[in-house]
Amino acid sequence: MTTIKAQMPGVFYRRPAPEKPVYVDDGEEISQGQTIALIEVMKTFNEVKADESGTVAEFLVEDGDEVDVGQDIVRLGEV
Amino acid sequence: MRRVLVANRGEIAVRIIRAAHAAGLETVAVYSDADAQGRWVQLADTAVHIGKSAAAKSYLNSAALVEAAVSTGADAVHPGYGFLSERPGAAKEFADAGLTFVGPAVSTIEMMGDKAAARDAAKRAGVPVVPGSGAVGDVDEALAAAEDVGYPVLVKAAAGGGGRGIRPVASRDELAEVLPAAQAEARSAFSDDTVYLERAIDGARHIEVQILADHAGNVVHTFERDCSVQRRRQKLIEEAPAPGLAAETRASINDAAVRLARQVGYVGAGTVEFLLTPSGEFFFIEMNTRIQVEHPISEAITGVDLVSEQLRIAAGEPVSFSQDEVQIRGAAVELRINAEDPDNRFQPTPGDLSRLDLPGGPGVRVDTGFVAGDRISPFYDSMIAKLICSGPDRDTAFARGRQALAELRVEGVPTTVSMHRRLLDEPDLRAGAVHTKWLEELLPDST
Numbered sequence: 001m002t003t004i005k006a007q008m009p010g011v012f013y014r015r016p017a018p019e020k021p022v023y024v025d026d027g028e029e030i031s032q033g034q035t036i037a038l039i040e041v042m043k044t045f046n047e048v049k050a051d052e053s054g055t056v057a058e059f060l061v062e063d064g065d066e067v068d069v070g071q072d073i074v075r076l077g078e079v
Numbered sequence: 080m081r082r083v084l085v086a087n088r089g090e091i092a093v094r095i096i097r098a099a100h101a102a103g104l105e106t107v108a109v110y111s112d113a114d115a116q117g118r119w120v121q122l123a124d125t126a127v128h129i130g131k132s133a134a135a136k137s138y139l140n141s142a143a144l145v146e147a148a149v150s151t152g153a154d155a156v157h158p159g160y161g162f163l164s165e166r167p168g169a170a171k172e173f174a175d176a177g178l179t180f181v182g183p184a185v186s187t188i189e190m191m192g193d194k195a196a197a198r199d200a201a202k203r204a205g206v207p208v209v210p211g212s213g214a215v216g217d218v219d220e221a222l223a224a225a226e227d228v229g230y231p232v233l234v235k236a237a238a239g240g241g242g243r244g245i246r247p248v249a250s251r252d253e254l255a256e257v258l259p260a261a262q263a264e265a266r267s268a269f270s271d272d273t274v275y276l277e278r279a280i281d282g283a284r285h286i287e288v289q290i291l292a293d294h295a296g297n298v299v300h301t302f303e304r305d306c307s308v309q310r311r312r313q314k315l316i317e318e319a320p321a322p323g324l325a326a327e328t329r330a331s332i333n334d335a336a337v338r339l340a341r342q343v344g345y346v347g348a349g350t351v352e353f354l355l356t357p358s359g360e361f362f363f364i365e366m367n368t369r370i371q372v373e374h375p376i377s378e379a380i381t382g383v384d385l386v387s388e389q390l391r392i393a394a395g396e397p398v399s400f401s402q403d404e405v406q407i408r409g410a411a412v413e414l415r416i417n418a419e420d421p422d423n424r425f426q427p428t429p430g431d432l433s434r435l436d437l438p439g440g441p442g443v444r445v446d447t448g449f450v451a452g453d454r455i456s457p458f459y460d461s462m463i464a465k466l467i468c469s470g471p472d473r474d475t476a477f478a479r480g481r482q483a484l485a486e487l488r489v490e491g492v493p494t495t496v497s498m499h500r501r502l503l504d505e506p507d508l509r510a511g512a513v514h515t516k517w518l519e520e521l522l523p524d525s526t
Contacts, residue, residue, distance in 0.1 A: 008457070009429060009457045010457040010458070011132075011133045011135075011457075011458060040457075041427050041429060041457045042418070042427035042429060042457055042458075042459065042460060042461040043427075043460055043461075044426075044427055064133060064135060064136070065133070066112075066131065066132050066133055066458070
């Protein structure tokens with residue numbers, strides 16, 4: 001199973017701002033380097049970028065959840 | 080008032096618990112998943128778990144806090160700073176549940192949280208505000224308005240905020256050129272092309288005045304603080320009193336803060352923030368309707384316990400002293416020790432605090448919510464401790480600050496300690512010749 005992992009601990013967000021749409025939807029194709037989420041660490045926001053291309057099979061973390069370093073965030077399917 | 084719920088975490092929760100216990104009040108602490116071992120949890124009489132680590136699911140969850148207060152029989156809530164402290168909706172929920180909110184009235188929090196309303200209140204109180212115009216529709220209107228405001232001006236998008244949608248303009252010709260572009264930009268960025276003008280103020284200091292007001296209508300100040308050493312609007316070093324302030328300026332700025340508090344019928348502790356220009360003019364920026372991080376330097380120079388006064392006022396008692404009884408004795412400086420890496424653009428650095436040796440001695444106070452072995456969690460702000468160093472004069476306060484930094488040992492996470500060591504010896508800071516952009520100019524690679 002290919003996944004994208006959290007590079008830092010913090011609070012996970014799927015949207016750039018609460019009133020904005022999600023960065024990517026389930027089933028959407030993404031390319032390497034694309035921003036797919038944010039992780040908030042001590043009030044600073046860090047972009048989570050896809051480390052490879054693929055299709056978003058499933059988000060493994062809910063918007064607003066806590067994540068740890070190395071935790072799987074997204075499961076990728078084949079393009 | 081018998082039992083106070085402390086709706087906060089970290090050093091300010093510890094600070095409030097100390098003041099409450101000294102006043103003979105019982106305390107209830109609250110904590111999230113990440114904070115079960117928090118120092119404040121141990122110091123309080125009772126503690127209640129209120130939710131997950133993310134602030135939105137714990138310290139910002141007003142319903143959980145109301146429930147914690149009601150279930151423990153608390154009759155008052157102290158919000159500290161940040162979190163729910165300036166949210167009128169939360170203050171109302173506490174009041175509706177029959178709890179005394181340690182802070183001003185809901186309507187006051189609301190008014191001071193609304194930039195335009197706060198500015199109007201300041202004008203009514205005869206407190207100077209940054210010269211500005213109403214909305215300007217076209218170039219002719221803008222040019223006419225700019226004559227009154229005075230160059231250099233900033234063209235600001237009415238719907239902007241947080242530093243976005245602002246263009247500096249130095250002259251008539253430039254304004255004529257910039258205005259249509261600024262309007263177009265505002266339309267595309269904020270879906271609203273309304274712009275207005277404000278005087279651009281260069282080299283200004285951030286001066287703020289601490290006030291206390293009670294239900295009987297007594298309003299006093301405990302003088303001013305200079306918080307000009309900032310990085311991206313985050314204060315790093317604060318001083319009281321403001322160094323090198325002319326006696327006249329000090330008197331009029333402190334008096335202006337008291338006038339504003341009176342004008343709005345303020346009750347509680349509050350801070351009125353001003354910009355002070357190099358020519359000695361000052362302008363109201365905003366009022367913070369809560370206790371502030373840097374309150375201890377005012378305590379150090381006046382001997383007033385501000386948190387204890389907050390509790391007294393909330394209980395319906397008068398402020399414990401009159402204006403004549405409070406004087407500036409000596410000087411104090413606060414150094415914020417943050418889990419941030421000054422060598423890496425001040426990136427926050429959560430991690431395990433493997434060692435925390437704190438300084439001490441005369442004129443050295445340390446406010447912290449941590450002990451060695453604690454985890455600096457990624458969920459909250461990066462402050463580890465505040466060093467408050469004071470003495471009979473400014474040189475002594477700084478010398479004690481330098482010694483305190485030498486004694487302080489923090490291991491496990493990078494901190495701002497090394498930056499403070501350097502800054503305390505900077506000639507500009509020693510001379511009191513700094514302004515709000517000074518630190519960013521000194522450390523150009525840091526932002």
